[in-house]
Amino acid sequence: MGGVLELSRIGDITVYGPAREKLPRCDVPLVEGDRVVLPELDLDLTVLDVPGHTAGHIAYTGRAAGKQPV
Numbered sequence: 001m002g003g004v005l006e007l008s009r010i011g012d013i014t015v016y017g018p019a020r021e022k023l024p025r026c027d028v029p030l031v032e033g034d035r036v037v038l039p040e041l042d043l044d045l046t047v048l049d050v051p052g053h054t055a056g057h058i059a060y061t062g063r064a065a066g067k068q069p070v
Contacts, residue, residue, distance in 0.1 A: 020056025030058055042066075 004015055005024050016036055019029035030036070032049040045062035 018054075018056040018058045021054060032058075036060065036062075 004017075007013060008015070008025060014027050015023075015025050016028045016030055017023050017026040019026075019031045028036075030047045032047055034047040036045040036047065037043070038045075042065035043062060045060040048059045048061060050057050050059045
């Protein structure tokens with residue numbers, strides 16, 4: 001997460017991140033069960049809560065069009 005602000009300065013980006021974490025920038029806060037659909041990448045992801053490294057840590061599971069689960 002340390003590079004989010006630097007990447008934000010490079011271009012117009014949308015930052016997705018865990019709702020339960022304090023982040024320097026988060027445009028779309030995510031919790032378990034939320035979906036992230038990125039049609040330009042043919043990705044449809046579902047958010048999983050996976051506390052461990054941090055209490056609010058998240059992971060993604062999903063499919064890319066025509067591919068095995070990621």
